[in-house]
Amino acid sequence: MAIDWWTLALQTINFLVVVWLLSKFLYRPIRRVIEEREAADQKAAEAAQEKTEAADAAREEFEAKRAELSQTLREEEAKLQTQMENEREDVLEKARKEADKLLSDARAQIETERHKTFETLRDQIADLAQDLAFKALAEGGNLEEPELLARVSDYLDGLSEADMADLRADFAGASAELKIVTATPLSTTEQSRWRNFVSEHFGDGKISFETDPDIIGGAELRFAHSVLSFSVADRLRRAAAELKM
Incomplete structure (x- = not known):
């Protein structure tokens, strides 16, 4: 096979021209665009890095300020709490002092009123005792013996037959004994009158005489x-009960 060197040379020349043309008008611009794009990407990456670092710095500053603010708030809260406790103690202390003063004044007032009341009651009690004594005596509590027998007789006459029967039965028992109690000893004559009085109203039975100064006067x-x-003491008690009603 014969080789056409001229044709081969021309094709070689054409290939080299095409390669030069592609390098000049296509590869170099594309490479330049790629380099510019890479430069732009690098610049963007550097800008993003700077923004990231700035954001991190801002975040750290924010966290630091927030921590500082939290610390400040805790300190202010503790300070306010301490101030409130101090004010509370002051208020309580003032209230205690006022309460102590009121209590002291009240005690002094009560003591004064107690003395006044005691003096008043003492006078009232003396007057009441006098009134009771006069009332009891006015009702016959300090009667002479014949008058006392007459009062006892009137009382017995006012009793029902059933009540009188109970008293006679109480007096008639074998071991029964009627005690006639007076504030002072009775004379023989007075005892004889009492015996006759009892025999007339209750029949025969055992009678004894006793003295009891506590009954003040009258008889039981x-x-x-x-x-x-029918004693003065009993009448005083009844008079006191009436005055309380």
């Missing part, structure tokens, strides 16, 4: 199971 008829009181 003490049966085995009941007592008939």
Whole structure:
């Protein structure tokens, strides 16, 4: 096979021209565009890095300021709490002092009123005691012996037959005894009148005489199971009860 060197040379020349043309008008511009794009990307990456670093710095500054603010708030809260506790203690102390003063004044007032009341009550009690004594005596508590017998007789006459029967039964027992109690000893004559009085109203039975200064005056008829009181002491008690009503 024969080789056409001229044709080969021309094709070689054409290839080299095409390569030069592609290098000049296509590869170099593309390379330049790629380099510019890489430079732009690098610049963008550097800008993004700077922004990231700035954001991190801002975040760290924010965190630091927030921590500082939290610390400040805690300190202010503790300070406010301490101030409130101090004010609370001051208020409580002032209240305690005022309460102590009021209590002291109240005690002094009560003591003053107690003395006044005591003086008033003492006078009232003296007057009441006098009134009771006069009332009891006015009702016959300090009667002479004949008058006392008459009062006892009137009382017995006012009793029902059933009540009188109970008293007679109480006096008539074998071991029964009627005690006639007076504030002062009775004379023989007075005892004789009492015996006659008892025999007239209750029949015959055992009678004894006793003295009891506590009854003040009058007499008490003490049966085995009941007592008939005509004493001054009993009248005083009844008069006191009436005055309380």
